[in-house]
Amino acid sequence: MKIPVGVLGETGVIGRQYVALLRDHPWFKLASTEEAPLIFSAIPNDVAAKLEPPLAKKGIWVISSAACHRETSPVIIPEINPHHITESRLITKPNCATQSFLLPLAPLHKIAGIRSLSVTTMQAISGAGKRGLSASAIHDNVIPYIEGEEDKLETEPLKILEADFPISAHCNRVPVMHGHMACVSVSFHKKLTREEILAAWELPSPLNLPSAPKYPVRYLDEPGRPQPRLDRDLDGGMGITVGRLRPCPVAEWRFVALSHNAIRGGAGNGILIAEYLKHSRGNDFGQT
Numbered sequence: 001m002k003i004p005v006g007v008l009g010e011t012g013v014i015g016r017q018y019v020a021l022l023r024d025h026p027w028f029k030l031a032s033t034e035e036a037p038l039i040f041s042a043i044p045n046d047v048a049a050k051l052e053p054p055l056a057k058k059g060i061w062v063i064s065s066a067a068c069h070r071e072t073s074p075v076i077i078p079e080i081n082p083h084h085i086t087e088s089r090l091i092t093k094p095n096c097a098t099q100s101f102l103l104p105l106a107p108l109h110k111i112a113g114i115r116s117l118s119v120t121t122m123q124a125i126s127g128a129g130k131r132g133l134s135a136s137a138i139h140d141n142v143i144p145y146i147e148g149e150e151d152k153l154e155t156e157p158l159k160i161l162e163a164d165f166p167i168s169a170h171c172n173r174v175p176v177m178h179g180h181m182a183c184v185s186v187s188f189h190k191k192l193t194r195e196e197i198l199a200a201w202e203l204p205s206p207l208n209l210p211s212a213p214k215y216p217v218r219y220l221d222e223p224g225r226p227q228p229r230l231d232r233d234l235d236g237g238m239g240i241t242v243g244r245l246r247p248c249p250v251a252e253w254r255f256v257a258l259s260h261n262a263i264r265g266g267a268g269n270g271i272l273i274a275e276y277l278k279h280s281r282g283n284d285f286g287q288t
């Protein structure tokens with residue numbers, strides 16, 4: 001029998017994506033928030049700060065998209081840190097741009113330890129929500145500021161990786177519908193060869209769950225890739241594409257990574273967290 005789950009904010013960019021991804025889900029069925037043992041929440045920060053904690057206090061699992069609880073609740077990318085999930089019923093997913101570069105960096109951090117990281121993002125219009133930007137503001141334009149975003153990119157990776165290294169982030173809004181791209185320059189404590197990096201990106205997923213891509217990271221050798229229009233929908237929008245790996249004269253290595261902000265960076269990662277909960281807790285899942 002499928003588990004009834006609810007969506008808060010179902011008319012928004014992320015909420016609509018939740019509804020679409022849950023339509024034929026093998027384990028979950030969309031229900032009203034009153035009937036649900038788990039709620040995917042996709043509401044603005046200020047509203048989430050008030051509405052989500054009381055739901056979690058009632059014993060309902062709440063998977064939050066908002067930034068307001070990320071300091072106090074587990075921030076989960078299921079391939080990287082599912083062990084951070086505790087008995088706390090409020091779980092958050094990281095910022096949508098964090099997800100574009102952290103999945104490729106996590107296996108490298110594991111073998112060599114990141115020493116410093118510089119990341120410049122080019123973030124899609126849909127990342128600003130359904131009312132986020134007018135067409136005239138972004139047409140023929142780049143906006144070199146996204147409120148609060150650089151702080152998130154400089155803190156969330158450290159919490160998820162349980163690490164401490166300096167991060168410098170620049171976040172830009174660009175005229176792309178979906179897909180956040182990140183240009184990364186990174187140094188490690190231990191020297192890594194190109195072959196070692198590529199081998200780390202070829203590792204299969206540690207998860208065997210309906211929304212988990214078999215290979216979370218895919219390296220594209222062609223010049224000029226990845227590109228949002230060509231690559232954001234890989235593995236139903238859950239795959240991260242990486243390209244342009246080359247030595248960096250300032251750091252050690254540099255590359256470009258891309259993810260679908262509303263799926264891997266939003267609803268898809270939320271559903272993957274819920275799948276992990278059901279898989280790891282078996283019949284206890286949903287008990288309040």
Ligand SMILES: NC(=O)c1ccc[n+]([C@@H]2O[C@H](COP(=O)([O-])OP(=O)(O)OC[C@H]3O[C@@H](n4cnc5c(N)ncnc54)[C@H](OP(=O)(O)O)[C@@H]3O)[C@@H](O)[C@H]2O)c1
Binds near residue numbers: 010014067096131266
């Ligand atoms: N867009 C992305 O790529 C992305 C990625 C990751 C995380 N996030 C985060 O996900 C959350 C949702 O983002 P979004 O882009 O989907 O925003 P959005 O398109 O603006 O949608 C917001 C949703 O919240 C609802 N809402 C607003 N005020 C509410 C209230 N007082 N009570 C109940 N519902 C309310 C809206 O309902 P109405 O239709 O009635 O206004 C709408 O359904 C935010 O916290 C955002 O930071 C977004």
